Amino acid sequence: MKxxxxxxxxxVNERVELDNLIEFMGKKYVPVHRHSVxxxxxxxxxxxxxxxxxxxxxxxxxxxxxxxxxxxxxxFLMSKVQFGWLIRSIHSWAANLFILTAMIHMFSVFFExxxxxxxxxxxxxxxxxxxxxxxxxxxxxxxPWNELAFFATKVGTDIAGVLPLIGKPIMIFLRGGEEVTxxxxxxxxxxxxxxxxxxxxxxxxxxxxxxQRQGMSEPxxxxxxxxxxxxxMPFFPNFLLRDxxxxxxxxxLLAILAVFFPWELGKKADAFxxxxxxxxxxxxxxxxxxSLKYIPGKLWIFDGEVLGILLFGVAGLLWMMVPFWDSKSxxxxxxxxxxxxxxxxxxxxxxxxxxxxxx
Amino acid sequence: MTENHELQPQQTKRDFxxxxxxxxxxxxxxxxxxxxxxxxKPPAQAEAEVSSVKVGKLSAIxxxxxxxxxxxxxxxxxxxxxxxxxxxxxxxxxxxxCTVQYRKDFGLIWCACHNGKYDVNGRxxxxxxxxxxxxxxxxxQGEEVFISKKS
Numbered sequence: 001m002k003x004x005x006x007x008x009x010x011x012v013n014e015r016v017e018l019d020n021l022i023e024f025m026g027k028k029y030v031p032v033h034r035h036s037v038x039x040x041x042x043x044x045x046x047x048x049x050x051x052x053x054x055x056x057x058x059x060x061x062x063x064x065x066x067x068x069x070x071x072x073x074x075x076f077l078m079s080k081v082q083f084g085w086l087i088r089s090i091h092s093w094a095a096n097l098f099i100l101t102a103m104i105h106m107f108s109v110f111f112e113x114x115x116x117x118x119x120x121x122x123x124x125x126x127x128x129x130x131x132x133x134x135x136x137x138x139x140x141x142x143x144p145w146n147e148l149a150f151f152a153t154k155v156g157t158d159i160a161g162v163l164p165l166i167g168k169p170i171m172i173f174l175r176g177g178e179e180v181t182x183x184x185x186x187x188x189x190x191x192x193x194x195x196x197x198x199x200x201x202x203x204x205x206x207x208x209x210x211x212q213r214q215g216m217s218e219p220x221x222x223x224x225x226x227x228x229x230x231x232x233m234p235f236f237p238n239f240l241l242r243d244x245x246x247x248x249x250x251x252x253l254l255a256i257l258a259v260f261f262p263w264e265l266g267k268k269a270d271a272f273x274x275x276x277x278x279x280x281x282x283x284x285x286x287x288x289x290x291s292l293k294y295i296p297g298k299l300w301i302f303d304g305e306v307l308g309i310l311l312f313g314v315a316g317l318l319w320m321m322v323p324f325w326d327s328k329s330x331x332x333x334x335x336x337x338x339x340x341x342x343x344x345x346x347x348x349x350x351x352x353x354x355x356x357x358x359x
Numbered sequence: 360m361t362e363n364h365e366l367q368p369q370q371t372k373r374d375f376x377x378x379x380x381x382x383x384x385x386x387x388x389x390x391x392x393x394x395x396x397x398x399x400k401p402p403a404q405a406e407a408e409v410s411s412v413k414v415g416k417l418s419a420i421x422x423x424x425x426x427x428x429x430x431x432x433x434x435x436x437x438x439x440x441x442x443x444x445x446x447x448x449x450x451x452x453x454x455x456x457c458t459v460q461y462r463k464d465f466g467l468i469w470c471a472c473h474n475g476k477y478d479v480n481g482r483x484x485x486x487x488x489x490x491x492x493x494x495x496x497x498x499x500q501g502e503e504v505f506i507s508k509k510s
Contacts, residue, residue, distance in 0.1 A: 151457050151458070151471075151472060154455070154456045154457060155455045155456065155457060155472055158455040158456040159455065172400070172401065173399060173400070175401075176401045177401045177404070179432060183401060271432075271434070272427055272428075272429045272434045272458075273427065273434075273458065274427060274450070274458045274459060274460030274471065275452075275457040275458050275459075275460070275470060275471040275472050276471055277471045278471070279457075279471050279472055293473065293487070298489075303489075305487075
């Protein structure tokens with residue numbers, strides 16, 4: 001280390017004991033096994049989240065969150081502001097990739113049963129962040145105030161409204177009134193840039209702190225391997241450098257997507273125009289949207305729509321609570337049921353997303 | 360037992376304090392949460408109650424067409440059949456709040472969001488809509504066409 005840098009380091013170290021931290025980092029090891037590749041998806045999701053924060057702040061420099069100005073401000077950003085199109089495209093693409101990598105991360109943890117004791121809280125915070133990510137997607141979609149966004153928001157908030165008892169108040173709270181108007185835009189803007197990021201940052205802090213404190217989860221087969229035969233890799237610098245290399249690749253991929261497939265702006269929302277043909281929700285809502293289509297309007301005495309939404313709600317809740325009802329994995333035993341359940345969910349999502357996409 | 364007896368007055372004192380402090384905490388939470396919840400509830404906007412709207416000249420409305428008009432804060436669809444008959448319905452799909460349109464090729468009212476279909480009488484004939492579209496009255500005075508609420 002250069003003398004000046006050393007001086008600065010010593011000055012800080014004397015006060016906050018950096019040596020301890022470096023020693024801790026040096027002792028951290030990442031297990032190496034045939035499923036190690038999945039460890040990288042959490043890191044990539046983190047990287048994409050950082051990109052969202054940076055590009056989001058940049059977009060805020062020009063975006064105007066009102067019914068009369070939102071669409072025009074993005075038009076201005078895309079056509080007049082230097083690299084405005086790039087920043088917006090990266091924000092949109094990174095949002096979609098984030099949901100994808102977070103999904104892969106979630107499923108890999110699920111199949112490895114890494115949520116088992118003692119990592120229940122890590123799983124819970126992760127799931128909450130995933131739901132928030134969908135909230136980010138839904139609220140951010142409205143902000144350009146275009147035709148597609150307007151009707152997507154109408155349908156999405158109306159779905160919340162069909163729930164018995166609490167539905168109507170929730171819908172009015174979300175819309176800021178009976179209808180989707182400028183009031184809805186203001187609220188969604190607030191959720192998207194203040195409420196959600198605030199909550200997300202706290203959850204992310206807990207999530208990362210737990211990962212550091214408890215170390216990487218080891219696969220169950222690892223526990224039967226004699227200590228001498230377990231392969232590991234130092235986190236610093238070996239794993240971190242691999243992580244950073246992957247981040248670089250993802251950044252390049254983002255740039256390619258943003259340049260060659262720039263995000264469209266569409267037509268400005270008009271409350272008195274018909275919904276455009278071919279309107280569809282974002283891909284990560286498609287499987288639910290498609291499933292709702294197959295439920296008949298009336299099932300015995302129940303409203304089909306309500307039943308469908310409640311069903312998805314219960315399924316999501318059970319999924320989130322898996323560390324608390326999968327007692328087999330918690331005891332370190334193999335649980336085939338969880339694996340089959342996970343496979344069913346993966347195939348269900350893939351098949352219904354494809355049907356929704358082509359129909 | 361005797362010890363317990365001695366504790367009795369102490370215990371009631373403690374319970375009393377618990378109720379007082381707990382109650383104050385609840386009251387305090389109430390005074391904080393109530394204004395926030397009220398604040399989040401959007402105020403009722405004084406909206407001019409619209410009972411009828413002038414949509415234009417009869418000659419300007421094409422035969423076999425459907426046009427959207429603004430009726431207060433809601434869209435209304437005005438249909439004119441090939442024979443020249445006029446009908447008006449609420450353009451808000453009864454399924455999930457999207458806005459419908461007239462499809463000449465089907466001769467039906469269609470909602471793009473979930474492929475809901477209504478016939479020219481506003482009846483839900485296919486797809487997810489649970490009930491027919493609300494009907495509006497069409498009044499023709501000379502050349503002028505008006506839409507009004509059904510009483």
